[in-house]
Amino acid sequence: MAESPTLGLLSRSVRARRGRLAASVVLALVSAAAGIVTPLLIARILGVIGGAGGDVVWPVAQLVVIVLAGAFAGGWSSYLLSAAGERAIEDVRLAVVRRAVRLRVPVIRRIGVGEVVSRMGPDAAQMRAITDTGVTVMPVSAVMVTAYLIVMGILDWVMLAVTVGTFVVAAIAIRAFLAGMRRAAEAQQAALGRLAQAAQSVFTMVTTVKAYRAEDRAIAPLEDEIGEAAASAVRSARAQAAISPLMGLGQQVAIIGVLAVGGVRLASGALETTAFIAFLMYLFQLVNPLMALAQGAGRIAVGKAAARRVDEVLGAETEPAGAARTPEVAPGAPALRLSDVEVSLGGKPVLDRVSLEVPRTGVLAIVGPSGAGKSTLLNVVEGFVETEAGRVELLGVPLQEWPTAEVRRRVALVEQGSAILSMSVRENLALGRSDSPSDDELWSALRDVGLEQAVRALPAGLDAVLGAGDQMSGGEEQRLSIARALLIDAEVLLLDEPTAHMDGVNERRLTDLLAALGRDRAVVMVTHRLSTVAAADTIVVVDAGRVTAVGDHGTLSSASPAYQAFVHAQAAPDPVGA
Numbered sequence: 001m002a003e004s005p006t007l008g009l010l011s012r013s014v015r016a017r018r019g020r021l022a023a024s025v026v027l028a029l030v031s032a033a034a035g036i037v038t039p040l041l042i043a044r045i046l047g048v049i050g051g052a053g054g055d056v057v058w059p060v061a062q063l064v065v066i067v068l069a070g071a072f073a074g075g076w077s078s079y080l081l082s083a084a085g086e087r088a089i090e091d092v093r094l095a096v097v098r099r100a101v102r103l104r105v106p107v108i109r110r111i112g113v114g115e116v117v118s119r120m121g122p123d124a125a126q127m128r129a130i131t132d133t134g135v136t137v138m139p140v141s142a143v144m145v146t147a148y149l150i151v152m153g154i155l156d157w158v159m160l161a162v163t164v165g166t167f168v169v170a171a172i173a174i175r176a177f178l179a180g181m182r183r184a185a186e187a188q189q190a191a192l193g194r195l196a197q198a199a200q201s202v203f204t205m206v207t208t209v210k211a212y213r214a215e216d217r218a219i220a221p222l223e224d225e226i227g228e229a230a231a232s233a234v235r236s237a238r239a240q241a242a243i244s245p246l247m248g249l250g251q252q253v254a255i256i257g258v259l260a261v262g263g264v265r266l267a268s269g270a271l272e273t274t275a276f277i278a279f280l281m282y283l284f285q286l287v288n289p290l291m292a293l294a295q296g297a298g299r300i301a302v303g304k305a306a307a308r309r310v311d312e313v314l315g316a317e318t319e320p321a322g323a324a325r326t327p328e329v330a331p332g333a334p335a336l337r338l339s340d341v342e343v344s345l346g347g348k349p350v351l352d353r354v355s356l357e358v359p360r361t362g363v364l365a366i367v368g369p370s371g372a373g374k375s376t377l378l379n380v381v382e383g384f385v386e387t388e389a390g391r392v393e394l395l396g397v398p399l400q401e402w403p404t405a406e407v408r409r410r411v412a413l414v415e416q417g418s419a420i421l422s423m424s425v426r427e428n429l430a431l432g433r434s435d436s437p438s439d440d441e442l443w444s445a446l447r448d449v450g451l452e453q454a455v456r457a458l459p460a461g462l463d464a465v466l467g468a469g470d471q472m473s474g475g476e477e478q479r480l481s482i483a484r485a486l487l488i489d490a491e492v493l494l495l496d497e498p499t500a501h502m503d504g505v506n507e508r509r510l511t512d513l514l515a516a517l518g519r520d521r522a523v524v525m526v527t528h529r530l531s532t533v534a535a536a537d538t539i540v541v542v543d544a545g546r547v548t549a550v551g552d553h554g555t556l557s558s559a560s561p562a563y564q565a566f567v568h569a570q571a572a573p574d575p576v577g578a
Ligand SMILES: Nc1ncnc2c1ncn2[C@@H]1O[C@H](COP(=O)(O)OP(=O)(O)OP(=O)(O)O)[C@@H](O)[C@H]1O
Pocket: 345, 346, 348, 350, 368, 369, 370, 371, 372, 373, 374, 375, 376, 377, 416
């Protein structure tokens, strides 16, 4: 149990509700005891009516009370059990969502976003079986079966032997079907996970799908997974459908056997009629806890298979919290220093012995062809990719000697492309803040990136929810991401192609803003725009994962062929009529 974090979590969840679960078990036992006593009372009443004589009112009154108490206890028990099961599901979902968001970035990418979501949805829902069935239904049913068998043995051990023999044969057959049911359930869970993963990709890109009239092709993998999920569910249903008839068959055979054996024993006088009737009633009732055991075993197997899937998230590696305390910053150290950093992604070398210093102040531009490794370089600083070799220092201290949260407080990243969450403008802007910035502060950041008018034009202004009712243009979203970074007032500002979607006015405004910010902090910017590059204090040329030149516009223009090629390509007039 210890090696599965999910089962560990469930056992804690059960322990936290042990009072209610114990009450549920006691109530279930009360209900079971009522079930066990009922046939004896009925047999006694029949005996009285049948001529044995005696008071009939008292046993009938007893019967009524016991039947009512049994029904009430049974209902209450099942309510308590369901409630505990639902709370266990809640615990699993909370644990998954809290853990998943803290996993290392490569781990989240490896598992897949849709797959993570499926762990919170259908997989967590299966956990209920482990709590309700495992904790109460199974033990209570086992106690009931034992009690029935004892009472039946006391009534007549020969008929008991016939009964047990028959049900053992039925149980062996049922076991084989349970194994099939478990395999089918595992296949179904896997298919639902892949479905969530595929659906996530199609529906986030739904406009692209439509633009290319690819609706049918895009959903083909989804249809396959839906088909696979259904096929495994049908296989599971087939196996499950066999359980009840097998149990029924066992019961029928047992009844025939008991009637035959009992008949002989009645005739020989070894058995009383009332005992015979009581035995038969027990035999009819015995099938209920036996069914509960068989179906419970199936549900638990399915739940454990889901628990193994949830383990993939709960057991995966989270981001290291880093050092406990903020280190002493080395005076005069550069903002960032990368020494011989090597990164491979998907088995492919992406950064090759990259060494680079980012001064404490000023604007540093990174240029290079697409796929050169520029974004990867920024991701290294944030700890989003694994470095295979080399050293990364922030303010003279290696990254691993910093608390991770402190690194991210001091380094602000504006990612390539849109990075807007479906929250309000205000929440998007304040994402990096632990306090609530004032409206003035928010408007000032929006003004800095030229977004004030656009947000004022939204009916709900700062409280407009993006992605739900209100949408922004690609360039506006990008500027909102920049405003968000400005609001954490970081010592190092990393921007990945911030001007990619900007018009000339906004580009000019951003270049001026970054130059101003560079007076008291380090601004690192990946960009293809010559005008922005030329204005930078330092330019770093990256090509095929290597730093090929470092200098300012003047020196690189004369000394670096790679930079000359970049300038030439950017400055070349657009081919006309091509
Ligand atoms: N998760 C990943 N798995 C495998 N390869 C990756 C991964 N991320 C990036 N790469 C590869 O690493 C190389 C560098 O990617 P990177 O995003 O750093 O390039 P870039 O210089 O930012 O390019 P661009 O200018 O197009 O944004 C590319 O060849 C890319 O295919």
